[in-house]
Amino acid sequence: MTTQTGDRRAVELSVVCPMANEEDMLTIFFDRVRPLIESCSDAWEIVVVNDGSTDQTLAQLIKLRGSMPQLRIVDLSRNFGKEAALTAGLAHAQGEAVIMIDADLQDPPELIPEMVACWREGYDVVTHVRSNRDSDSVLKRTTAGAFYSIINKISDTEITPNAGDYRLLARGALEAFLSLEERTRFNKGLFEWLGFREKQLLRARADRAEGHTKWNYRKLYSFAIDGITSFSSLPLKIWSWLGFGLALGALLYGVVIVVRTMVFGVDQPGYASMMTVILFFNGVTLIGIGIMGEYLARIFIETKRRPLYIVRKVYE
Ligand code: UDP
Numbered sequence: 162m163t164t165q166t167g168d169r170r171a172v173e174l175s176v177v178c179p180m181a182n183e184e185d186m187l188t189i190f191f192d193r194v195r196p197l198i199e200s201c202s203d204a205w206e207i208v209v210v211n212d213g214s215t216d217q218t219l220a221q222l223i224k225l226r227g228s229m230p231q232l233r234i235v236d237l238s239r240n241f242g243k244e245a246a247l248t249a250g251l252a253h254a255q256g257e258a259v260i261m262i263d264a265d266l267q268d269p270p271e272l273i274p275e276m277v278a279c280w281r282e283g284y285d286v287v288t289h290v291r292s293n294r295d296s297d298s299v300l301k302r303t304t305a306g307a308f309y310s311i312i313n314k315i316s317d318t319e320i321t322p323n324a325g326d327y328r329l330l331a332r333g334a335l336e337a338f339l340s341l342e343e344r345t346r347f348n349k350g351l352f353e354w355l356g357f358r359e360k361q362l363l364r365a366r367a368d369r370a371e372g373h374t375k376w377n378y379r380k381l382y383s384f385a386i387d388g389i390t391s392f393s394s395l396p397l398k399i400w401s402w403l404g405f406g407l408a409l410g411a412l413l414y415g416v417v418i419v420v421r422t423m424v425f426g427v428d429q430p431g432y433a434s435m436m437t438v439i440l441f442f443n444g445v446t447l448i449g450i451g452i453m454g455e456y457l458a459r460i461f462i463e464t465k466r467r468p469l470y471i472v473r474k475v476y477e
């Protein structure tokens with residue numbers, strides 16, 4: 162995860178876009194994005210990361226490079242997921258300012274000039290915050306809302322709800338981001354953790370222009386768990402409190418039983434209450450072990466120190 166120095170200063174503005182099976186989007190994407198970038202800077206580049214596409218995405222990108230030498234393609238060895246692909250793109254970007262954008266144009270590229278203007282004003286990070294989630298299903302909206310409210314209650318880093326990955330990073334903020342060494346990367350949280358001078362712009366979000374989303378609820382769930390476990394250790398800690406409370410309750414109950422037995426003699430053994438207690442405590446124990454497992458798995462991943470992504474080839 163090193164950045165190239167050398168002739169980097171020749172590029173002023175980089176646009177980084179991860180792509181996984183986006184052949185339907187390619188032409189629309191470049192037709193809309195290219196003129197906008199050109200209007201902002203003479204020294205620009207587009208870095209597309211091919212995240213293990215199984216369709217014609219790479220072939221089409223290579224063809225496009227013929228008429229657009231400013232297009233650089235980072236071809237990953239397989240699909241590493243959006244967060245890793247984005248990091249690969251950022252590491253290869255050479256610009257003084259770098260904008261991350263999705264290929265599906267849900268984030269209107271027409272906002273690029275405004276972002277660049279904010280950067281020229283002196284901001285290091287320019288973020289777009291979605292003013293609505295109308296393009297999402299009710300279930301996605303509700304779960305997203307619950308996720309942000311939970312993570313912001315239990316984590317020290319404030320995570321702006323509905324801030325997507327559509328961001329501009331100035332060189333300093335970008336270098337800082339790339340210097341973070343953790344493997345489990347919850348980018349949204351990492352960007353906020355970095356600090357720097359941030360400008361937030363409100364905007365509406367459109368529907369995907371072509372193709373379909375690569376996220377499903379299983380992926381979103383593991384993304385949410387990544388976010389929470391990377392930015393809060395509260396889920397680990399509440400178990401000692403819960404255990405303490407339960408143990409205290411059990412102790413008091415024990416005293417009650419002893420006293421009752423001493424006063425009234427031996428009771429009929431209570432199968433039902435016994436069963437309830439056993440089941441309840443086993444359940445609690447399993448949840449506790451599960452939570453430990455989530456953290457342990459992440460410690461395991463971190464200790465392996467595998468790279469976030471493997472580059473097969475860079476076309477430049
Ligand atoms: N993407 C990627 N690797 C993946 C999944 C997605 O590089 O494994 C890219 C995708 O091509 C698009 C961006 O990430 O440019 C956002 O993907 P998508 O629109 O599917 O996500 P959503 O907008 O639903 O969050």
Ligand code: MG
Binds near residue numbers: 374
């Ligand atoms: Mg999308």
